[in-house]
Amino acid sequence: MTAPSTASASHKGSHWIEQWDPEDETFWESEGKHIARRNLIFSVISEHIGFSVWSMFSVLALFMGPEYGIDPAGKFFLVAVASLVGAILRVPYGFAVARFGGRNWTIFSAGLLLLPTTALLIVMEPGTSYATFMAVAILTGVGGANFASSMTNINNFYPLRLKGWALGMNAGGGNIGVAVVQLLGLLVIGVAGAGHPRVLLSIYIPLIVVATVLSARCMDNLGPVRNDTGAAKEAVKEGHTWIMSFLYIGTFGSFIGYSFAFGLVLQNQFGRTPLQAAALTFIGPLLGSLIRPVGGQLADRIGGAKVTLWNFALMAVATAVIVTASVRESLPLFIGGFITLFILTGLGNGSTYKMIPGIFRAKAAAKGMAGEDAAVYARRLSGASMSLIGAVGALGGLGINLALRQSFLSVGSGTGAFVAFLVYYGTCFVVTWAVYLRRPASAKAQVTAASEAKPQLSYAEV
Template sequence: MTAPITTVAARKGGRWIEKWDPEDETFWRETGERVARRNLLYSVLSEHIGFSIWTLWSVMVLFMGPEYGIDPAGKFFLIGTATLVGAIVRVPYTFAVARFGGRNWTIFSALMLLLPTVAAFVVMEPGTSYTTFMVVSALTGVGGGNFASSMTNINSFFPLRKKGWALGLNAGGGNIGVPVVQLIGLLVIGTAGAAHPRIVLGIYIPLIIGAALCAALFMDNLAPVTNDTGAAREAVRDRHTWIMSFLYIGTFGSFIGYSFAFGLVLQTQFGRTPLQAASITFIGPLLGSLIRPVGGVLADRFGGARITLWNFAAMAAATGVVVFASVIESLTVFLVGFVALFLLTGLGNGSTYKMIPGIFQAKALAGGMTGEAAAAYGRRLSGASMGLIGAVGALGGLAINLAFRQSFQTAGTGTSAFVAFLVFYACCYVLTWAVYLRRVPAGAVQAETKHRLSYAEV
């Protein structure tokens, strides 16, 4: 007998579902899947616009010609500021879902996007001080927080067997906000010219209001989802939280860092005009976003650790191509390698995020838990760790922009930065193999062997 969904319209100022058990197959088939998919759809919409606003300055810097008086190093620092703030706010945004409800927080976080968008609309003109631009860029970081709250919310709606697909689709749909804002920037530069950045901002203001309205009308809060401070403390102490944070730096940190920097690299290293840069910039983030759900699906089928391992090997190879192209100054080869990198960051984003709930459930099984107890432990620890993993991973984007800034300041090219990235991906490959795929020697205890081997399936 399936427990019904009970919605209390007045509780805490929003629509609350009192009972939710996605692991119950009858419940899921009869009512749960329909409700979960509806919430997923509007979660993607809000997160999509959040990503667009977070990466807004990757487009605004293309409009900032010599009359703005900001050199390439200053522009890299400007977009790095947005990356940093977006990473930091992911932690409180994660816990806000349980405190205020997924629907209620989606409404609020969507409306918060008006603050940086309107502020940019006011100040985006030559003569504005660099400090003012820094403050407004920092405000766009709230868009980065939308990812953490959205992923935490959707993680609670879906059963473990569907999480790779659901989280991949949610994140991929959100990530597409990056190339979309870049495409809009291209359209504006190509039609109105590089002197009219306010048109881009004016397009997003009504879209933000629409996303908040859709969340209010069509999303739900889950009453069973609560903040578990004990789980948060346990997640912080668990080595897997930090291992996955490191790996997520390699995948999502690369995606967001390259998304911010791509256009600037094309302008600075290859002398592209704003229109030429904008006509290329969106391609990598678009492909990386579209392939993210594929990474989740492949992880569901073959195991996230296996997909992640070979993905890092491919990322190192693609970075080698980029280094070669940078040395010989070939834009064509550079674009081939860089676009391949974007594809692989998207694939790895899906596979690494799928690993998180699987790792903690595997740990529960290795510790003697079974059935629903193991599933509950996996949900509890994965939910608590996702915000921290997402925040640390996003800091990788800041590291990438700072590396580019230093590389261009000292050598005039991004070659040394790419060499550093290649070494980092090699480290990620070794770490994935050593922790999640290495077979324990025959002399090890049986329980440890089962524990290790089970991780290959996460």
């Protein structure tokens, strides 16, 4: 999606950086890492609030009692629509960074969050039509799109050896916005009562303004980053883009889908009150967000594919526990299984995103590239693929909420949907092993011919 280019005279102002080479260790140590860290911090702030706005309906659903006239299936559909819009908008948001500049787009995307938040402040009351709520749910999708532009931007700031950590920190800091809005929702219900959802919305409007101002004052645009339509076309044609999208549905799609749905499941399957549900919903997203950088760091150390493989195995085990708890109607076992699953989605989020630049660096080596040529190729293809992978992965949130909606309509519980999720994680385990870790017999014979000049393609350490 992005590629280096010469400085452009059209870039004016102190917030444009026209020379940027994070792989140059001298440059990185002298000034690069300080600039990158500053941009990371303020990127996280805006992305964090974006996630809060995106998941706002999952919290407001706890405030929507019988007087709103919306059944459980209707609430699942509202959060599913927000998930869908956020996923779709991730594609243009990812390309907007190179077109307008990372700082400039962050200012715009952060300020745009005022639109759905203000709309919710106006309409959030009994008697509002379902169509109106649906329209506002569509608007909240812009918060989910912030992730794509933020991750694409930060990917450009950091060298390959630190991308797992940097992308994990950026994504984890953003993901935790889901837990924070749920925690604030709990506080509002506990103090003001479930009849005052506008209190929660009033908290976020000034926070959005502050985040927008901080982005304008403290972030930078990278002049050498340009939209590369050739790289975008290559990414679409590249099989690894779609394989990683499939895996990312299993990690991030699960995280955001469960974050949106957990409170509704507790209310409708286990009979929890809004306050009781709110007291539990934030724990899983909080832990899943905090551990995401750990997933990135583990991937930096031992390989993203290895971490991802065993993470999917454990996700399948945790889901089996949830299925058992759902059948037995055991709330403690259900909560324990779900919190474990949230933690594993966080680990997997970090490891899968680390795999992306590593995969394209391995492809560059297999093509005989080295040094700057290999770095440029990897940056182009990984940058282009990240927006697509992030968008497709976010569709997992839509799938989870639609599956749960159908399960509740069909059998009155989420058990059927959880069985489907278990099968999906098992499939992800097989795909990860088959594509990135399985070593064919022919590869063993190639080891004996290691003296040949042509590099061999291996993803075992990505």
